[in-house]
Amino acid sequence: MAIVLGAIVALYLLLCWLLYAAQRRIVFPAPAVGRTPAGTFELLRIDGGTPMLFRPPPARGPVVVYFHGNGEQIADSAWLADLFARAGAGFAAIEYPGYGLARGLGEPSEKALFDAAERGIGHLVEHRGIPRGDLVLAGQSLGTGVAMEMAARGHGARVLLLCPFTSLPDVGARIFPFLPVRLLLQDRFDSATRAAGVKVPVLVVHGTDDELIPVELGKKLAARLPRSRFIAVAGAHHNDLWHFDEVEAEVVPFVLGKRDDAP
Numbered sequence: 001m002a003i004v005l006g007a008i009v010a011l012y013l014l015l016c017w018l019l020y021a022a023q024r025r026i027v028f029p030a031p032a033v034g035r036t037p038a039g040t041f042e043l044l045r046i047d048g049g050t051p052m053l054f055r056p057p058p059a060r061g062p063v064v065v066y067f068h069g070n071g072e073q074i075a076d077s078a079w080l081a082d083l084f085a086r087a088g089a090g091f092a093a094i095e096y097p098g099y100g101l102a103r104g105l106g107e108p109s110e111k112a113l114f115d116a117a118e119r120g121i122g123h124l125v126e127h128r129g130i131p132r133g134d135l136v137l138a139g140q141s142l143g144t145g146v147a148m149e150m151a152a153r154g155h156g157a158r159v160l161l162l163c164p165f166t167s168l169p170d171v172g173a174r175i176f177p178f179l180p181v182r183l184l185l186q187d188r189f190d191s192a193t194r195a196a197g198v199k200v201p202v203l204v205v206h207g208t209d210d211e212l213i214p215v216e217l218g219k220k221l222a223a224r225l226p227r228s229r230f231i232a233v234a235g236a237h238h239n240d241l242w243h244f245d246e247v248e249a250e251v252v253p254f255v256l257g258k259r260d261d262a263p
Helices: 002-027 074-087 110-126 142-152 168-175 191-197 215-224 245-255
Strands: 042-045 051-055 063-067 090-094 135-140 158-162 202-207 228-233
Touching: 051 074, 051 110, 063 074, 063 110, 063 142, 074 090, 074 245, 090 110, 110 135, 110 142, 135 142, 142 158, 142 191, 158 245, 191 215, 202 215, 202 245, 215 228, 228 245
Parallel strands: 063 090, 063 135, 135 158, 158 202, 202 228
Antiparallel strands: 042 051, 051 090
16 A cells, blocks of 8 residues: 555656646747748837837827737737727737747746836837837737736736736646646746736626636636726637627727726
């Protein structure tokens, strides 16, 4: 019996070690090939070589600063530039270190993503003349953690969160309920803790059938935000939110400041 118990303990510790060692490959599954975005916009190389897709607003208007999900790259976000341009808004998408055209510019981590986001926002304000009050921070999935940190630092006049989470450990604990994920994770993206410091209006959109980040986590985060509105999109999954017409119908007025959706 002691031998069996010892083997079980050893196996469990091995699983913990494997999760700890591989966690950044799990959290940041960057696409193997970097693609150049296609469309009518500028592809900038800002401080440190960080790539940023940028299209200015057609006239004086808001600029959506977008942070993509963990399995994407800015090329996957290019179509959003057209969507927001039709509404009269500009668009910027900042690449993460180790992703897409930023492969070779360091490894992805929570700090690395935050630093790249700061550089991108700083470039828009200091070199492109975009007033801070015209910036709308937007994130999807992992990108919501970046948007929340930037908002907590005082950036952005509004925040759009698509399928967000309370914290990465909360997500990991649901995927690996038998492992001490909360103790092992290095990159925590603790949006729930940052929520109280985000004083601007926030729109939270989450699919009811999200198979990766349960809708309950989006609801919990929205409840912690001082000025938020939560929209549950019936039947939507993690990667098909934009296929539902109600998402664009809610998001565009919010981005344009026509509906803050918050007290």
